[in-house]
Amino acid sequence: MKRMNYYINGIGIISPQRTFNNDEFLSEVAQYDDNHLNCVTPEFKEYINPIQLRRLSRMLRAGLSAAVISVRDSKINAPDGIITGTGYGFLTDTGKFLTEIYDYKEKQLTPTFFMQSTYNALAGLVALTFKCKGYNNTYVNKGFAFETSLHDAMMQLEKKASQTLLVGGYDERDDAQYRIHLRSLYYKTKPINNLHLFEHKTVGTLQGEAAAFFAVSDEASDQTWCRLVDLKMTFLPESKESLFINLTRFLSANGVSVNDIDFFVNGMSGDVKNDALLESLAQDELKNIAEVRFKHLCGEYCTASSFGLWLAASILKKQQIPAIVRFNQINAQSPIKTVLIINQYMGRNYSFVLLKSAH
Amino acid sequence: MSQRVFVTGYGIITSIGNGAKQNFQSLINRKTGYGQLEILETVHRNEIPGCEIKYTDQQLAELAGVDVAEGFTRTALLGVIAAREAITMAGLTNEVLNTAAILSATTTGGIRELEKYYYELQDQSKHGEFDSFVDTGNPGEHTERISELFGIKGYVGTVSTACSSSANTIMMGADLIKNGTVDVAICGGAEALSKFTLNGFNTLLILDREQCRPFDKTRTGLNLGEGAAYLVLESEDGVKRSGKKIIAEVLGYGNTNDAFHQTASSPDGAGALQAMQTALDAGNVSPSKISYVNAHGTATENNDLSEGLALEKLFAGTVPPFSSTKPYTGHTLAAAGGIEAVFCMMAFQNNVIFPSINFTQQMDELTISPQKDLMQNVSLRYILSNSFGFGGNASSLLFASVDQ
Numbered sequence: 001m002k003r004m005n006y007y008i009n010g011i012g013i014i015s016p017q018r019t020f021n022n023d024e025f026l027s028e029v030a031q032y033d034d035n036h037l038n039c040v041t042p043e044f045k046e047y048i049n050p051i052q053l054r055r056l057s058r059m060l061r062a063g064l065s066a067a068v069i070s071v072r073d074s075k076i077n078a079p080d081g082i083i084t085g086t087g088y089g090f091l092t093d094t095g096k097f098l099t100e101i102y103d104y105k106e107k108q109l110t111p112t113f114f115m116q117s118t119y120n121a122l123a124g125l126v127a128l129t130f131k132c133k134g135y136n137n138t139y140v141n142k143g144f145a146f147e148t149s150l151h152d153a154m155m156q157l158e159k160k161a162s163q164t165l166l167v168g169g170y171d172e173r174d175d176a177q178y179r180i181h182l183r184s185l186y187y188k189t190k191p192i193n194n195l196h197l198f199e200h201k202t203v204g205t206l207q208g209e210a211a212a213f214f215a216v217s218d219e220a221s222d223q224t225w226c227r228l229v230d231l232k233m234t235f236l237p238e239s240k241e242s243l244f245i246n247l248t249r250f251l252s253a254n255g256v257s258v259n260d261i262d263f264f265v266n267g268m269s270g271d272v273k274n275d276a277l278l279e280s281l282a283q284d285e286l287k288n289i290a291e292v293r294f295k296h297l298c299g300e301y302c303t304a305s306s307f308g309l310w311l312a313a314s315i316l317k318k319q320q321i322p323a324i325v326r327f328n329q330i331n332a333q334s335p336i337k338t339v340l341i342i343n344q345y346m347g348r349n350y351s352f353v354l355l356k357s358a359h
Numbered sequence: 360m361s362q363r364v365f366v367t368g369y370g371i372i373t374s375i376g377n378g379a380k381q382n383f384q385s386l387i388n389r390k391t392g393y394g395q396l397e398i399l400e401t402v403h404r405n406e407i408p409g410c411e412i413k414y415t416d417q418q419l420a421e422l423a424g425v426d427v428a429e430g431f432t433r434t435a436l437l438g439v440i441a442a443r444e445a446i447t448m449a450g451l452t453n454e455v456l457n458t459a460a461i462l463s464a465t466t467t468g469g470i471r472e473l474e475k476y477y478y479e480l481q482d483q484s485k486h487g488e489f490d491s492f493v494d495t496g497n498p499g500e501h502t503e504r505i506s507e508l509f510g511i512k513g514y515v516g517t518v519s520t521a522c523s524s525s526a527n528t529i530m531m532g533a534d535l536i537k538n539g540t541v542d543v544a545i546c547g548g549a550e551a552l553s554k555f556t557l558n559g560f561n562t563l564l565i566l567d568r569e570q571c572r573p574f575d576k577t578r579t580g581l582n583l584g585e586g587a588a589y590l591v592l593e594s595e596d597g598v599k600r601s602g603k604k605i606i607a608e609v610l611g612y613g614n615t616n617d618a619f620h621q622t623a624s625s626p627d628g629a630g631a632l633q634a635m636q637t638a639l640d641a642g643n644v645s646p647s648k649i650s651y652v653n654a655h656g657t658a659t660e661n662n663d664l665s666e667g668l669a670l671e672k673l674f675a676g677t678v679p680p681f682s683s684t685k686p687y688t689g690h691t692l693a694a695a696g697g698i699e700a701v702f703c704m705m706a707f708q709n710n711v712i713f714p715s716i717n718f719t720q721q722m723d724e725l726t727i728s729p730q731k732d733l734m735q736n737v738s739l740r741y742i743l744s745n746s747f748g749f750g751g752n753a754s755s756l757l758f759a760s761v762d763q
Contacts, residue, residue: 082616088497089519094470097555098477106402106558114559115622115749118466119498119519124750127616133633136616136752137527140465141499141517148516155534177496179481184493235506235515348503 006154006228007358009164010074010215012066013310014039015298016208020065022073025314026322029297032194035187036173036207037299041065056116056125057093059172063122063211064129067166071130074215074223079166081135082123083152085145087302087345089119091174122170122211135165143345144233145169146303147353150216151231157218164217169306173209173299181207186346188270197270197296198327205269208299212306214313220358226316226339229354230254236348240277243350244285247342250352256338263290263321263332265308267343269300274347281342282328290332292325305343305351312339316357363595364533364609365761368449369701370441373586373688374410377422378444383705386713387733391687393570393582399471399552407566410584410689411552412437425508430491432469435501437587437694438549442505445545449591450603453510460514460541462532463502463589464524464548464693469495471553501549513541519693521748522655523614524548525588526696526756530612532592542597547589547697556692557583563622565659571690573656573683574663574729576720581657584689588697590704607707610644610741611757613637622749623661628669630753631655635673635743638755644741649679651712651737653699653744656683656729657690662747667725680730682715696746700756703742707760711735 013019016037017030030040039062044053047065056064063084071079097113115121120138127136135156139148146169153165181187188204197206216228232250237243251257266282268275282291292315298307315321319336341353371378374392375385384390392410396403399411412419419436420427423443431439442461451459473480473496476489494500499517506515514535518527525548532544560566560583567580598605615637617630624630639646655666670678684702691698706712715729722728744756 087499091496094496094555097559098474101474101554101558102477106554109558109562111559111562114555114562117559118521118749120521120748120750120752121621123520124616124621124752127618127751128621131618133615133618133630135614136520136750137518137531137614138520138750139516140519141502141515142497144515145499145517152531152534155531155538158538159534176477176481179483180493180496182483183480183490233514235503235512 004158004218006157007217007220008214008225008228008313009217009221009223010070011225011310011313012069012073013210013212014041014062014066015210015307016040017297020069025318026324029324034191036178037194038173039209057090059090059170060116060122060125063170064125066211067126067168067213070166070213070215074164076164076215078130079132079215080163081156081165082126082132083137083149083165084123084168084170085139085149085303086119086170087142087145088171090117090121091172091177093117095174095176126166142302143349146306147231147233147351153216161218164215166213167216168213169303170211171209171301171303173207178207194296201272203271203273205271205300208301208304210298210307212310224358225313226358227356229356231351231353234350237350240280243277244281247352254354256354260338261289261340262336262338263292265292265294265312265341267295267305267308268293269295274344278342278344288330290330291328292321293327294325302345305341308341308343309353312341312355316355361537364536364592365598366590366606366609366704367593367598367603368445368591369589369704370444370448371588371698371701372412372437372440373698374412374584375687386687386702387711389714389716392584392689401554401557403557407557407561407568409552409582412585428491431504432472432495432501433551434465434469434549435504437551438463438501438505439508441587442509442545442589445589445591446509451543451591455543456509456511458513458541459511459543459545460532460535461502461506461511462516462528462544462546463505464518464528465498465501465550466519466521466524466693467553467556468498468501470555471551474554511545520752521750522692522695523746523748523752523754524693524696526746526754527614529590529609529700529756530614533609536592536594542594544592545589546592548694549587550585550692550694552583552585567658570717571658571686572717573658573685573715574667574722575718576722578658578660578663580659581685582689584691586688586691586694586698588694588701590700605761606704608759608761610759611638611642613641613755615753616751617753618751624665624747626665628665630751631666631669631745631747632672634753634755635669638743638757642757644757646674647677649741649743650739651679651706651742652681653703653742654681654683655745655747656685658685664724666745667722667727671725671727678727680712680734682713682730684713686716699744703744703758706742707739710737710739712737
């Protein structure tokens with residue numbers, strides 16, 4: 001990849017924590033005791049006109065609001081293109097349409113549930129809202145969905161500079177999916193408190209959800225949160241050693257060594273089985289680096305790395321690491337300049353994202 | 360320097376055939392896949408026809424060389440069959456596959472299996488053949504299956520932009536090659552018929568009970584289809600090294616959104632026009648050089664009007680031959696862009712333009728009409744292939760023949 005600079009110039013995120021107001025930074029922490037974490041939502045009417053609002057599902061409301069917040073935060077009028085990523089899309093409306101197919105024997109069904117269940121419904125809605133006729137794409141590959149979107153944005157900026165692309169990640173929590181995925185022990189079978197996620201050392205994780213949007217440009221602005229240096233995905237690494245080799249290659253390709261990292265964001269999900277590689281990395285190769293975790297705050301979902309990106313960008317912008325996300329005793333050097341996010345999903349999709357402070 | 364991107368192989372399965380040969384024969388013999396649904400279990404069987412692949416899941420699994428009990432959805436099975444043909448045609452070794460990209464598109468993934476087992480899967484006390492289909496509701500699942508089966512580990516991505524999805528995988532594959540992320544990308548899509556989509560499109564009142572009639576005055580909607588297709592894209596350097604035969608070049612592409620309506624295209628075809636124009640600009644080709652347009656041509660009132668007007672505007676009076684192959688395969692949604700890109704490759708290789716069948720009456724709003732008869736011995740230099748979808752997504756691909 002060519003070496004262009006990419007900047008995150010605006011963020012909007014609606015998650016199980018109170019994250020929709022960019023002036024706050026985890027000053028209150030929401031707790032959950034039933035293994036699923038729901039979005040803490042703002043007054044949607046501050047972002048969506050009332051006629052439109054009535055027609056939209058809960059997650060489309062959250063998604064569109066997050067997009068509007070990110071655009072306002074970036075102080076641009078409208079984005080030049082929109083790329084979204086999601087693992088499972090709009091599960092509630094998908095479930096409603098499936099249920100109608102069963103219950104009404106395929107007769108007299110509600111078209112809205114079908115229309116609002118398509119994976120690109122949010123990217124289309126955001127385009128419609130901002131009258132954005134430019135590039136528009138949606139990626140849906142499980143734990144790579146958000147990363148691919150971010151990577152595509154970088155490639156689009158390489159092709160055409162002086163643009164701002166809106167990159168979003170969203171996934172919706174759903175009861176039917178919770179029940180289905182309990183079969184494969186993907187979620188924890190006993191209820192726990194989310195803030196104690198990493199103490200249990202059992203299989204399964206917590207079900208989360210969120211919608212996050214990032215205004216990504218090749219030009220910095222007064223609003224810049226941080227610089228997005230590069231990212232890389234690894235599917236099914238054979239071992240921790242091969243994952244670490246990939247990591248060091250990724251870092252050196254960007255002129256960075258492990259010792260340059262001021263803190264790393266660890267995308268462990270609290271599932272003792274799927275976390276094995278990242279836990280081992282944290283205890284071994286990365287043990288001298290300040291460690292931050294986030295899935296106890298947002299739960300696990302395919303695009304949870306977007307919450308990790310928000311967290312890392314916030315720390316870089318505010319130069320402050322909240323105690324609730326710190327997971328070892330090492331203090332990050334001040335000023336905080338270089339951040340690595342390592343995420344895993346299902347122990348299959350691994351990604352690295354490298355960030356630097358804006359200036 | 361940006362790499363040029365070439366097509367070196369493809370694979371396809373649709374209702375008009377398993378593999379390149381059968382599909383080509385059907386296209387030149389005007390043979391369609393339209394008929395009564397016999398495999399999909401739906402109450403609409405006697406009422407809504409479609410373009411169904413007449414193999415059961417078990418038969419598809421045998422063709423794919425996998426065990427259906429391992430949880431291969433119908434979408435994944437179709438994908439495996441088409442991907443295997445593409446890999447074989449391009450002669451990709453295991454070593455090449457290990458660093459290649461697999462980019463696949465789908466609108467519903469394994470929703471056909473999810474809808475079959477939706478209640479059983481939610482009941483922890485029940486067990487049965489559905490146990491292995493626990494994650495079928497995920498659209499990326501089929502891509503990861505293909506990745507694991509063939510050892511394609513360089514890049515794994517799935518696109519879902521409704522009916523333009525697999526055209527977008529070809530764009531992304533070309534971008535990944537141009538910027539050096541990978542040397543080889545296998546791009547396309549897979550889509551099985553499901554009750555979910557059949558009923559979804561039925562509620563939108565855009566399913567024709569008769570054979571669909573693209574760009575015809577009497578058109579009333581589309582026929583749904585199923586299938587999968589993949590193209591193997593390779594970098595200029597890679598092709599030079601291997602001396603492999605090139606089928607065509609991916610010269611340009613455009614992806615836009617017409618930001619008009621949640622499910623409909625703007626009636627004046629603004630999005631379609633902009634997508635085609637962007638593709639031509641990217642390839643530095645003027646409209647007058649285009650030899651043929653493989654239209655999206657779904658035969659819905661909305662699409663054909665908007666696409667037709669966009670064609671008239673872009674080509675200003677001299678519209679090249681254009682046709683829609685949707686009456687043959689049905690609208691295969693996310694797979695359509697890949698399937699039609701494969702048809703464009705066949706057109707280049709055989710110097711033919713496939714006819715648009717079922718056209719009889721001129722649309723009042725247009726002065727142009729699709730190519731009705733098979734054209735043979737035509738010299739094809741540049742082909743545009745269009746794919747438009749829900750959410751305002753509009754994509755256009757520009758392919759060029761290559762002198763070798």
